Amino acid sequence: MEIIRIDDPADSRVTPFLSIRERDIVGRQGRFIAEGKVVLNVLLNSSRFRAESILVLENRLAGLSEIVENAPVKPPVYVASREVMDRIAGFPIHRGVLAIGEKGPALDAADIFDGLADQALIVVAVGIANHDNLGAIFRNAAAFGADAVLIDPTCCDPLYRKAIRVSVGAALKVPFATVPNPTSLAADLMARGFDTFALSPRGRTDIRHIKTSGRVALYLGTEGEGLPDALLARMQTVRINMAKNFDSLNVAAASAIALHHFASTESEPQHWPEYMDRTLAS
Amino acid sequence: MEIIRIDDPADSRVTPFLSIRERDIVGRQGRFIAEGKVVLNVLLNSSRFRAESILVLENRLAGLSEIVENAPVKPPVYVASREVMDRIAGFPIHRGVLAIGEKGPALDAADIFDGLADQALIVVAVGIANHDNLGAIFRNAAAFGADAVLIDPTCCDPLYRKAIRVSVGAALKVPFATVPNPTSLAADLMARGFDTFALSPRGRTDIRHIKTSGRVALYLGTEGEGLPDALLARMQTVRINMAKNFDSLNVAAASAIALHHFASTESEPQHWPEYMDRTLAS
Incomplete structure (x- = not known):
């Protein structure tokens, strides 16, 4: 050293x-x-x-x-x-x-796809411009074993300092690539055998009723605008049920619930991660 | 006006x-x-x-x-x-x-308990000293219809400016009270018919395998220290399964998953909340 x-x-x-x-x-x-x-x-x-x-x-x-x-x-x-x-x-x-x-060269989404197994979980983030939210989505993606995060051009940079910090390094760990058009990507994903789900408060199906296996893609949009209608029309839409008088959930919290639902992680009780930095804790 | x-x-x-x-x-x-x-x-x-x-x-x-x-x-x-x-x-x-x-007078936990129905969900936050995390826990508590949040004396103030902002007002909506000793509270909760669960990476049971009805209390601790052993010994401990190589989840994200699991919210697809402030969105 x-x-x-x-x-x-x-x-x-x-x-x-x-x-x-x-x-x-x-x-x-x-x-x-x-x-x-x-x-x-x-x-x-x-x-x-x-x-x-x-x-x-x-x-x-x-x-x-x-x-x-x-x-x-x-x-x-x-x-x-x-x-x-x-x-x-x-x-x-x-x-x-x-x-x-x-940073090195950017990854290409096609290369990421080519490396995926028959069982895979990817996140597609659309319009996540807030570094805290994108960082937290990466952290959740890593925690639940997602294979990649794809971001559209209106997302912020996952390698922005605060995004990396909030992700606890997951932005450096989970492969990510920018996709020019998340709507046309949906067709590509389906051709590659993905079940594609859009998370939306307007979603038709309670996420608890969704059973999956194989390849899953989870689309996440902003809290305010949500995912574009053209995109919602192309895939299954799922919602997280909330209280009627306070139906407000942060997109990172929503991603945690959805990724936990789709994840295949089955583990034994864990010890506290030794690498957990106390300064990051509450 | x-x-x-x-x-x-x-x-x-x-x-x-x-x-x-x-x-x-x-x-x-x-x-x-x-x-x-x-x-x-x-x-x-x-x-x-x-x-x-x-x-x-x-x-x-x-x-x-x-x-x-x-x-x-x-x-x-x-x-x-x-x-x-x-x-x-x-x-x-x-x-x-x-x-x-x-602020007005503080609420008393006993008064909160006396007002609860036979079906109830409360959060007990222990040592959550970070305003973002406590605010997000309140937001999730409101989103999933929790009846109250109890905080121990080492938590930060839910009415601190940033905590209220991150909670999107939930800190003003969900009743909360400070309890002097969360460990002795557990006995009181059980006497009042609560099933008490401590969320911990060391939890014995995968939360997905827990079925509840009636009164549920969910204990949350800090990411770094976690809940005290004396407390974990007194109640059922539940864990959220994570990837083996990145078992790191923010306590607010963990609360979202656990509250979603315990919530009885069953709703139809919702329209985007009209009151959603664009400035809060990602």
């Missing part, structure tokens, strides 16, 4: 970590920011993405050495005092762990 | 709206802030809480007049330009709708 002490916030080696919030807005030219130990661990073990460098608070270094040492490729680790790290980032980095990741 | 034009940010009538973020921290002495039209509507129709005054952007007034006119009690409506409103609040109020609510 290559450890490099940084004492000057203007050191060119940490340029990619400069002024993080400002760069969130203007973009990072093919790079993204991973925050926290849990997300760093996902990044270091990703087959798709590569960690370019790591910047950590001096008192967090010991706790990270194991995951860096175990990584297939070990990026340089820059270590700084709190004062220097905060001056680099431009605001207090409580978690004390940052990494620069390389 | 009493409409009062405010041109001076120092006008004493809008003092409760001054420096909102700073007041979030120091507290509001028995008051809370409601943001946005949806939440205002819940507040205006609350039997528990009372709106003391409303502050709106001049261009939002027309869209609010109906809900204010229909309210059982009509608080004064202060109207301001964007510049004046932002100077009062101390930051840009995009949504343009604020109200001051009065």
Whole structure:
């Protein structure tokens, strides 16, 4: 593990970590920011993405050495005092762990499809422009073993800093690709043997009554507009029953319920995940 | 409807709206802030809480007049330009709708219990210190018709500004009370005929295999620590099965799945809620 002490916030080696919030807005030219130990661990073990460098608070270094040492490729680790790290980032980095990741080439949806088994679960996100919601959808997709997330061009970037953080790294783990037209995609999915379901408060069938096996695609739209009518007309529509006087459910919560329903996860009681970062907890 | 034009940010009538973020921290002495039209509507129709005054952007007034006119009690409506409103609040109020609510006396858990029917669903939140998570739990509780939320003293305040906003007003709608000791509460709940379930990744039973009727209490703990062992030992423990390599679920998402499972909501396909505030959507 290559450890490099940084004492000057203007050191060119940490340029990619400069002024993080400002760069969130203007973009990072093919790079993204991973925050926290849990997300760093996902990044270091990703087959798709590569960690370019790591910047950590001096008192967090010991706790990270194991995951860096175990990584297939070990990026340089820059270590700084709190004062220097905060001056680099431009605001207090409580978690004390940052990494620069390389986006690499985008995945093609067709390649994702070609790699799917006969039993598969994919999410198609349409118009999810809120990073919290998209990040949470990825987290739920990973938790329930979804094979991929497809996003339409009006979704936000799953590799935006906050989306990655909220996903607890799932945005780096679950394969995703942008599809130009989610409506025409539906026909393609059906040709590939998918049962396609659109989740909507107007859905015809209570999701609890849906039984599936094989390949399932779950379409999710925004809370406000919902999925376009042209899309709803092409597939089975399912709803989550709610109380009549408060029929308001966040799209991420709805995705959790629907993915849990469609998931084939059957597991024994689990121990608390050891990698769970306390700073992420409530 | 009493409409009062405010041109001076120092006008004493809008003092409760001054420096909102700073007041979030120091507290509001028995008051809370409601943001946005949806939440205002819940507040205006609350039997528990009372709106003391409303502050709106001049261009939002027309869209609010109906809900204010229909309210059982009509608080004064202060109207301001964007510049004046932002100077009062101390930051840009995009949504343009604020109200001051009065907390009134706290509810007593015993009074809540005495009002419950033979079929009831309550949530017991333990150690939920994150306002997003507690707000989302309230939203899910309302969506699935839960009768009450009980919180232990280590939970955050459901009437904190962000918790109310994330709950989309559910924190003003679902009765809640603080219970001093959630572990001893369990015995009380059982004596009152509740089946009590603790949601935990270590839960013995897959929640999908649980059938209930009558009174159900669902205990939720933090993502990091989980529910205390002493508590888990006293009740049935249930788990949500997840993928083996990413067993990480946000507590709010877990609450959505569990409440959906326990809810008795049976509804027809719904139209999109008319009151859904676009600004809340993804």
